[in-house]
Amino acid sequence: xxxxxxxxxxxAVAAAVFALATLHLLLLFAPDAVLRWNRHASRLLLLExxxxxxxxxxxxxxxxxxxxxxxxxAGDDDRALTDTVSLTLVLIAVVSGVALAxxxxxxxxxxxxxxxxxxxxxxxxxxxxxxxxxxxFVVRLHVFCSFPLVxxxxxxxxxxxAHAALDRIFDRVGAALGRLxxxxxxxxxxx
Amino acid sequence: xxPIRAQFRAVICGAALLLPATALAATDSAALFAKKCSGCHTxxxxxRVGPDLKGxxxxxxRAWLTSWIRSSQKVVEAGDPIATTLFxxxxxxxxxxxxxxxxxxxxxxxxLAAGGPAxxxxxxxxxxxxxxxxxxxxxxxxxxxxxxxxxxxxxxxSCHVVQVDxxxxxxxxxxxxxxxxxxxxxxxxxxxxxxxCFPRAFDKDTAGPLTADEAFAVKAFLRQADRAASPQRxxxxxx
Numbered sequence: 204x205x206x207x208x209x210x211x212x213x214x215a216v217a218a219a220v221f222a223l224a225t226l227h228l229l230l231l232f233a234p235d236a237v238l239r240w241n242r243h244a245s246r247l248l249l250l251e252x253x254x255x256x257x258x259x260x261x262x263x264x265x266x267x268x269x270x271x272x273x274x275x276x277a278g279d280d281d282r283a284l285t286d287t288v289s290l291t292l293v294l295i296a297v298v299s300g301v302a303l304a305x306x307x308x309x310x311x312x313x314x315x316x317x318x319x320x321x322x323x324x325x326x327x328x329x330x331x332x333x334x335x336x337x338x339x340f341v342v343r344l345h346v347f348c349s350f351p352l353v354x355x356x357x358x359x360x361x362x363x364x365a366h367a368a369l370d371r372i373f374d375r376v377g378a379a380l381g382r383l384x385x386x387x388x389x390x391x392x393x394x
Numbered sequence: 395x396x397p398i399r400a401q402f403r404a405v406i407c408g409a410a411l412l413l414p415a416t417a418l419a420a421t422d423s424a425a426l427f428a429k430k431c432s433g434c435h436t437x438x439x440x441x442r443v444g445p446d447l448k449g450x451x452x453x454x455x456r457a458w459l460t461s462w463i464r465s466s467q468k469v470v471e472a473g474d475p476i477a478t479t480l481f482x483x484x485x486x487x488x489x490x491x492x493x494x495x496x497x498x499x500x501x502x503x504x505x506l507a508a509g510g511p512a513x514x515x516x517x518x519x520x521x522x523x524x525x526x527x528x529x530x531x532x533x534x535x536x537x538x539x540x541x542x543x544x545x546x547x548x549x550x551x552s553c554h555v556v557q558v559d560x561x562x563x564x565x566x567x568x569x570x571x572x573x574x575x576x577x578x579x580x581x582x583x584x585x586x587x588x589x590x591c592f593p594r595a596f597d598k599d600t601a602g603p604l605t606a607d608e609a610f611a612v613k614a615f616l617r618q619a620d621r622a623a624s625p626q627r628x629x630x631x632x633x
Contacts, residue, residue, distance in 0.1 A: 238539070238548055238552075239542075241539065241552075242539050242540055242541075242542065243540070244538075244540075306566070307565065307566050307567040308565055308566050308567075309551075309552065309564070309565035309566075309567070310565075310567075312539070312548060312549075312551075312552035312553075312565055313548075313552050313553045313565050313567040313568070315548060315552070316547075316548045316552060316553065317553075317567075
C-alpha cells in the first residue's frame with residue numbers, strides 16, 4: 204500500500220469527505236459567512252450542489268466500506284463491533300444528510316438559523332431544545348446520529364489512527380523540547 | 395349611625411365619585427379630536443366648515459387656543475382681531491363652546507402640536523396595495539436574501555418558499571408562504587413581519603426584526619405572490 208498512488212475513486216471519496224467536513228465546520232463556526240455567500244442564487248446553488256454531490260459520494264463509499272467490513276473481513280479483532288456500530292451511525296448520518304438536503308432544499312441556509320444555534324447552545328451547556336424539536340424527523344435523525352458517533356469515534360480504527368498520529372506529534376514535540384533543554388544545560392555547564 | 399361609620403361612608407362615596415372623573419380626565423385625545431373637532435376641521439386636508447388645524451399650534455398661542463376652544467364667541471365678543479377675522483372668513487359660523495375640563499383641552503392642544511391624526515397615520519403600517527413596483531421588487535430581494543435586512547439575520551427565503559410566476563422560490567424547510575397574505579390579511583401580516591421570526595439569526599441576540607420599510611416591501615411582495623398564484627385550495631379531501 205505504501206507509495207501507491209490513490210485511484211480516482213479514492214481521490215473522489217477523499218475530496219467528498221473534505222468538502223463535507225469543511226461545509227459542516229463553516230456552518231458551525233462561520234454561519235454569517237455562509238449566509239453572505241448564499242445571498243447570490245448562483246453561489247447558493249454551487250454550495251448546495253457541492254454538498255449534495257459530496258454527500259452522495261460519501262454515502263456510496265460508506266455503503267461499500269460497510270459491505271467490505273461485514274462480508275470481506277479477514278478476521279475478527281477487538282474493534283470489530285465498535286467499527287460496525289460507528290459505520291452504521293456514519294451511514295445513517297450521511298444518508299439522512301442527503302435525504303434532508305433533497306427534501307428540504309437550501310439546507311445551508313436554514314440550518315444556520317436552526318441547527319447552528321442548537322449546536323452553540325449545547326456547547327454553552329444550555330440546550331435550546333425548541334430549535335430542534337420542531338424540525339422534521341430526518342433532520343433530528345441527522346443531528347442525533349452525531350452524538351453517539353463522536354462518543355464512539357475514539358474506540359474505532361479511525362480513533363486509533365488519530366490517537367497514533369497525536370502520539371507521534373507529541374513525541375516529536377517532546378523530543379525537540381528535550382534537545383533544546385539539553386543544549387541549554389550543556390551551555391550552562393560550559394560557562 | 396356612629397361618626398366613624400359616617401366618615402367611612404363619606405370616604406367611600408367620595409372615592410366612587412372621583413373614579414369616573416379621573417377616567418374622564420384620562421380621555422384619549424385622538425378620540426376626543428375625532429368626536430369634538432373632526433366634524434368641522436381636518437388636519438392637513440384643507441378647510442371644511444372651519445379651518446385646517448395643521449400647524450394651528452404654530453400660528454396661535456396655547457392660551458389663545460385654550461380660550462377659543464372653551465368659548466369662541468367670548469373671544470370674538472372681546473374684540474380679538476384674529477378671532478374676528480376668522481369669524482368673518484368662515485361665514486360667521488359660530489364654533490360651539492366646548493365644555494371640556496382644562497386637562498382635556500391641554501391634551502387636545504398637545505395632540506395637535508404632536509402632529510394630530512397625521513402622526514397616527516404615519517405610525518400605522520401602509521397598506522400593501524399602495525406599494526410601487528420598486529417596493530415589490532425590494533420585497534422580493536429581501537425575501538430571497540439577495541439584499542440583507544438592515545438588522546441582519548437570515549432572510550425569509552432561507553426557510554420558506556413562495557410560488558412566483560409558476561415557479562417556487564426559497565427553501566422548502568418552513569411553511570409555504572404563497573397565500574400568507576390572504577391568511578393573515580394586511581394589518582396582521584405587518585405585525586407578524588415586524589416580530590423576530592424563529593429565530594432568524596444563528597444567535598438570537600444579534601438580529602433584530604425587519605424595519606418598517608422592509609416589512610412593508612416584503613408584505614407587498616407576498617401580496618403580489620398571493621394574487622398571482624392560483625386560488626388557495628381548501629385543505630381536506632376533495633369533494
